[in-house]
Amino acid sequence: MHNFFLFLITLFCWSPTWYVIKFQLGYVDPLVSVFYRFLIASIVIFIYLLIKKKSLNFSFNHHIWFLFFGTSIYSINYVFFYISNTYLISAFPAIVFSTVVIMNILGEGFYFKKKPSLKTLIGAFIGMIGILIIFNDEIFNFNFTNSTHVGLFLALIGTLSASTGNMIHQRNLNNNFPLIQTIAYAMLYGSIVTLLITQVRGSELLFEYSFEYIASLVYLSIPGSIFAFIFYLKLLEKVGAGRAGYVGVVMPVLALLISTVFENLEWQIDLIIGFPILIVGAVLVINQKIKSVK
Template sequence: MINFSLFVATVLIWGTTWIAIAWQIGPIGIVLSVFYRFALAFVVFIIGLAALGRLSLPSQWRFVVLQALCLFSFNFLCFYKATSLMPSGLVSVIFSLATIFNAINARLIFGERVQSRTVLAGIIGALGLVLLFWHDVTVSLDLDVVQGIGWAALGTMFFSLGNMMSRKNTAHGVTPVIANAWGMGIGALVLLGVASLSGADFILPNTQSYILALLYLSVIGSVVGFSTYLIMVARLGSDKAAYATVLFPIVALALSTIYEGYEWYGTSFAGLGLTILGNLVMFSRIKPA
């Protein structure tokens, strides 16, 4: 029951954060928006842990820092950039292929075998993405979408590497909650440095949509969402935890259709279906070859 609750919470939270990211795009630079998100998340996290008497320092910092770079700074710079170039729902679909990235990175970092189903899932998922973006890339030749695909894929790679660092933290006795709390603070410091070096003007937009999106992304999307997901990683492993990515793109694309006017084509439906199928293949019960 606990695993199911974590799964449902992750799907609903991460399915809705993509449209909130879109609402943050525009008023100020991307680096500042991501900085505000994780700076606020860090403060909320630390205060909450202190109030519960659960605040402590990690037993080691190396993988906490690496997790921070991959999960709470560089990856979101990529995702925000991708969202500025194409509908947020499409970004979420690319991100859903984290299941494939996780399997590959687990092989490279932990020496785990890449199963035949992973190869098949990768082929199906790649074909799904081709169909999903077919109209934008081959019919209308939207160069922004092409760039967005690249940024979203890079962000997903960073995210997957962050998953691997989370597994390292767990192996060293650092819980996902503690790693997240301090990782968000470290990520915010890195983003602050990037913003300062780029000469950013530190202003906070006062529009209702931006403030609400910031609060939702910081508290629900970051503090709650990452905690539920990485607790699943610790309980089930990175491959099974990433199964949540099978469903949340449907939520994200539905919201993108309503709020961003995303247009559906026959190839779009086929592409989404194949992408979901690729993720399902990753968790099939068929004995791998």
């Protein structure tokens, strides 16, 4: 499948999720909703694999790495982002997530000994300037009594967890792990880890039977999880984690448009100036040849 097609499908499946998550917040604990989301997604994939008679037997070592992958990218990542959405309008966590392209480049260097090029370092530096401009007040006046500051901090932790998951998946690819089975087990394990977190927090396993909650849960589970991750991880397999992370850079553009229309986002001067700078930096990072990691 063509890389650009993979990119577009991933982008249009993922971008609305930042806004759709808002319909998951309220009666049901956000982390319980994360549990439901990935449990449903994993069940759907397992049904598909059983219908296709694909092998589901793997070694203990495989399952350990499925667990690591699922915990980082389908549990911790979303736990922090769902909570951050209780503090912020949907576009701002998406903007924070755009830093995943820089984290991925640095992660490839740390874990796989890939030295970043001068172009990468320049792009990362420019991207960080964009982030500093957009969130200058929140960064330089950070405190845990300001809900916006807390939301941004949580989103940053979620992004780091997602990038870690990308590195684990790159490792799994290098060891010939099958994509669909990996996603199925990882989503299952991720949902179980999230369930354990909800119980430690003392959350009740409630369910909301409103149309908005069920419809948003279906969207987040199927297009927003199954389709988005299959196509994104396939893209990562073909072009590397650094370039695949470009999805996280373009995604805030659509997220900002959605927030502008549905959440009445007002474009302040720091956002108007900083966002294009962030995009320029990210383009410099991904607009280069990425050697395959072996």
